[in-house]
Amino acid sequence: MRYSYTHHMPYTDIDRAGQDWPVPNKQFDPQKGVKMFKAYIKDKIYAEQAGFDWIGCNEHHMSPYGLMPNPNLVGAVLAHQTTKAGILQSGNILPIANPIRVAEEYAMIDVLSGGRLIAGFMRGIPHEYIAYNEPPSESYSRMNEAVELIKKCWTETEPFGWEGEHYQFRAVSIWPKPVQQPLPPILMSAASEQSAKLAAKHRAIAGLLALSDMDDGRRSMERYRTFAREYGWEPGPLDFTVGLNCCIAPTKDEAIKILKSGQEYFFGVLGGGIRTAQKLVVQKTRYYQDQKTAKEQAKKFVNMRMGGLSFEEKMECGLMICGTPDMAIEQIHTVHKELGNARIGLSIKIGNVLDEHVTRTLDYLRDEVFPATRHLGEEEAQAAQ
Amino acid sequence: MTFQEKEAKLSAGAVKYFVGGDGPPVLYLHSGGGVRLASKPINDWAESFKIFMPVTPGFDGTPFLDGVDSMQGLADLAGEFIDTVIGGPCDVIGYSFGGWTAAWLAVLHGGKIGQMVLEGPAGFRPDGAVGLASDPAEFVKQMYAHPEKIPEDGKPEETVAHNRKAMGHYHDASPMDKALVARLGEIETLTLILHGTEDGAIPEESPRLLKSLIPRSFLVYVYDAAHVMEIDQPERVSLLVRDFLTRAEGFLVNWGDEAAGLDAAAATA
Numbered sequence: 227m228r229y230s231y232t233h234h235m236p237y238t239d240i241d242r243a244g245q246d247w248p249v250p251n252k253q254f255d256p257q258k259g260v261k262m263f264k265a266y267i268k269d270k271i272y273a274e275q276a277g278f279d280w281i282g283c284n285e286h287h288m289s290p291y292g293l294m295p296n297p298n299l300v301g302a303v304l305a306h307q308t309t310k311a312g313i314l315q316s317g318n319i320l321p322i323a324n325p326i327r328v329a330e331e332y333a334m335i336d337v338l339s340g341g342r343l344i345a346g347f348m349r350g351i352p353h354e355y356i357a358y359n360e361p362p363s364e365s366y367s368r369m370n371e372a373v374e375l376i377k378k379c380w381t382e383t384e385p386f387g388w389e390g391e392h393y394q395f396r397a398v399s400i401w402p403k404p405v406q407q408p409l410p411p412i413l414m415s416a417a418s419e420q421s422a423k424l425a426a427k428h429r430a431i432a433g434l435l436a437l438s439d440m441d442d443g444r445r446s447m448e449r450y451r452t453f454a455r456e457y458g459w460e461p462g463p464l465d466f467t468v469g470l471n472c473c474i475a476p477t478k479d480e481a482i483k484i485l486k487s488g489q490e491y492f493f494g495v496l497g498g499g500i501r502t503a504q505k506l507v508v509q510k511t512r513y514y515q516d517q518k519t520a521k522e523q524a525k526k527f528v529n530m531r532m533g534g535l536s537f538e539e540k541m542e543c544g545l546m547i548c549g550t551p552d553m554a555i556e557q558i559h560t561v562h563k564e565l566g567n568a569r570i571g572l573s574i575k576i577g578n579v580l581d582e583h584v585t586r587t588l589d590y591l592r593d594e595v596f597p598a599t600r601h602l603g604e605e606e607a608q609a610a611q
Numbered sequence: 612m613t614f615q616e617k618e619a620k621l622s623a624g625a626v627k628y629f630v631g632g633d634g635p636p637v638l639y640l641h642s643g644g645g646v647r648l649a650s651k652p653i654n655d656w657a658e659s660f661k662i663f664m665p666v667t668p669g670f671d672g673t674p675f676l677d678g679v680d681s682m683q684g685l686a687d688l689a690g691e692f693i694d695t696v697i698g699g700p701c702d703v704i705g706y707s708f709g710g711w712t713a714a715w716l717a718v719l720h721g722g723k724i725g726q727m728v729l730e731g732p733a734g735f736r737p738d739g740a741v742g743l744a745s746d747p748a749e750f751v752k753q754m755y756a757h758p759e760k761i762p763e764d765g766k767p768e769e770t771v772a773h774n775r776k777a778m779g780h781y782h783d784a785s786p787m788d789k790a791l792v793a794r795l796g797e798i799e800t801l802t803l804i805l806h807g808t809e810d811g812a813i814p815e816e817s818p819r820l821l822k823s824l825i826p827r828s829f830l831v832y833v834y835d836a837a838h839v840m841e842i843d844q845p846e847r848v849s850l851l852v853r854d855f856l857t858r859a860e861g862f863l864v865n866w867g868d869e870a871a872g873l874d875a876a877a878a879t880a
Contacts, residue, residue, distance in 0.1 A: 383823075384822040386830045387829060387863075388831065388834060389832070389833050389844075390847075391835065393834075396862060396864075396865075397863045
C-alpha cells in the first residue's frame with residue numbers, strides 16, 4: 227500500500243465562520259497565519275519522515291477551509307525541503323487557471339524536486355467558480371481543453387500555438403520542461419461519470435474522495451475500468467487512490483473524540499460559507515451536466531456533513547481510519563480487501579485537530595501501521611505493471 | 612460569396628479555376644477532396660482577400676494535362692498560374708494535398724509567394740504511420756472530429772472517389788516526400804502550419820517535422836479539429852489564417868479587439 231498525505235492548511239483560530247460567501251477575512255490574523263504556515267509546512271515535511279510516499283497540496287479559495295490558494299508555492303517549498311516523497315499537487319484547478327502557467331509551474335516543481343511531481347488536474351469544488359468568476363457551466367469543456375494543452379506544453383518539441391475554444395496562444399515553448407518523461411504521473415478525480423471518463427482518457431491515477439460506502443467505491447472503480455478499457459488500457463491497483471480521514475490514538479475513544487470534533491469543526495465552522503456557495507452553483511448553474519449527477523453529488527455534500535451517515539456509520543462501513551494502531555491496521559486491510567486499491571490518501575489535519583495530535587498519528591503510522599500494511603496490493607500492483 | 616468559374620490558358624493546357632472576393636490576392640490550393648466553394652473559412656477570407664482557386668487537373672471532373680504528373684509539376688503549374696492569372700506574387704493557402712503542392716511551390720518558386728499557410732499538409736507522414744483507412748466509417752473518423760458538421764450538399768460519392776484516385780497521378784503513394792523534405796530548409800517564405808489535435812490522417816510528427824525544417828515558420832494546433840479542420844472548426848481556422856495573412860509575424864501578438872487590430876495592421880502596412 228502506498229500512502230499520500232493530504233493537509234488543507236486550515237485557519238483554525240475562529241469559532242464561527244458563518245454561512246456567508248465569501249467568508250469575511252476580517253477574522254484572519256496575519257500573525258497567527260505566520261505561525262500556522264510554519265507549523266503546517268513543518269508538518270508536511272515531517273510526513274515524509276513518517277514514511278508517506280506522496281505529500282499533497284490542494285487549491286482552495288477565499289475561505290478558512292484552506293490557506294492554500296496557490297498550492298504550487300507550497301509544493302515548491304516541499305520540493306526543496308524533502309528528498310524522496312512525491313510532491314502531489316492535487317491539484318491546480320484547471321478550469322479557473324491559465325493552463326500555460328500550470329504547465330510551467332508544475333514543470334518547475336518537477337525540476338526543483340528532481341522528478342517527484344505528481345500532476346493533479348482538478349475541476350475544483352463549485353465555489354471556486356464564484357471566487358474566480360468563471361462560468362461553472364464551462365467547467366468540463368475548460369477542463370478537457372486545459373489538460374490537452376498542458377500535456378502538449380510538456381511533450382511538444384517545437385514551439386507551437388493553440389487555437390481552442392477557451393484558450394488561444396500563438397507561441398508556446400515552456401522553460402523548464404518536466405524531468406519525468408514523457409510525462410509526470412497524472413492524478414485526476416473520478417468522482418462523477420464525466421470526470422472518470424476524462425481521467426481514463428489521460429490514463430490518470432483515479433482519485434476517489436467522499437465515498438458513500440464500499441459499494442459506491444466498487445461502482446466508481448468499475449466505471450473507471452470500463453472507461454479505461456474504451457481507451458485501450460487496464461488500470462491496476464496503483465491507478466486508484468482512496469481518500470480517507472484518519473486519527474490514531476492510544477484508545478479508540480480518544481481517536482473518535484478527536485476526529486469527530488475535528489470533523490464537526492471542519493463542516494460546521496470552516497465549511498459554512500463554502501456550502502452556501504456550492505448550493506448556489508449546483509442549483510443555479512449547469513456545473514454538473516445532468517440532473518442525475520447533480521443529485522448524486524448534492525447527496526455527497528450532505529454526507530460530508532454527516533447528515534446522511536453518522537460518524538459511527540461511516541466508521542462502520544470502513545471509510546474512516548480511526549482508533550488504535552491495531553484498529554487502523556485492520557481498517558486499512560478492510561479497505562484494501564473491499565476495493566483492491568494500492569493507494570490511500572490520508573487526511574489527518576481535519577478542521578481544528580491539534581497539531582500535536584496530527585504528529586502523534588504520523589508517528590503511529592510510521593512505527594506501526596505502515597510496516598503492517600505496506601505489502602497490501604504490492605504483488606497485484608507489480609503484476610499489473 | 613459568389614465565386615466565378617473561369618479558365619486559364621497555361622502552357623500545359625487549360626486549367627479551370629474559381630475566383631471571388633476583394634482585396635490582396637490569395638492562391639488557394641485545394642485538398643484531395645477537390646474545390647469546396649461552400650467552405651466557411653474560404654468565404655470569410657473572401658471578405659478581405661481575392662481568392663483564386665485553381666482546380667487541380669484530374670479533379671472534380673477535369674482532365675489531366677500532358678506532362679503534369681508530379682508534385683513538382685503541379686508546383687510549376689501553380690507558379691505559372693500566379694504569373695499568368697494573378698499577375699504577380701501572392702499569398703498561398705494549401706490544404707492537405709494542396710499543402711504538399713504549396714510546399715513544392717515555395718521551394719521551386721519562392722519568389723512568387725508572399726506568405727504561406729499549410730493546413731494539415733500531406734506528403735510528410737513518417738514511415739510506418741497509419742495511412743488513410745479503406746473502411747468508410749474509419750475514414751470519416753480520421754477526417755472529422757465532428758462528422759455531424761459535414762454539409763449535406765457535399766459532392767457525389769463518385770466524384771469524391773475519383774478525386775482520391777486522382778491524387779495517385781501525381782505521386783507514388785509513399786507517405787514521405789523525401790526529396791521535398793531535403794529541400795524544406797530552402798523555403799524563405801513566412802509559413803503558418805496548422806494541425807488539428809484530432810487529425811487521424813496526418814500524425815503529429817508531420818507538422819513537427821515541417822516546423823523544425825522550415826526556417827521562418829509557426830505551428831498552431833487547432834483544438835478539437837481533425838483533418839478537415841475547415842469543417843470541424845471553421846471559425847478558428849478562418850480567424851487564424853486571416854490574422855496571419857494580415858499581420859504576418861504580428862499575428863503572435865494579442866491585439867485585443869480583433870477589428871481594431873486588423874485596422875491598425877492595415878494602417879501600418
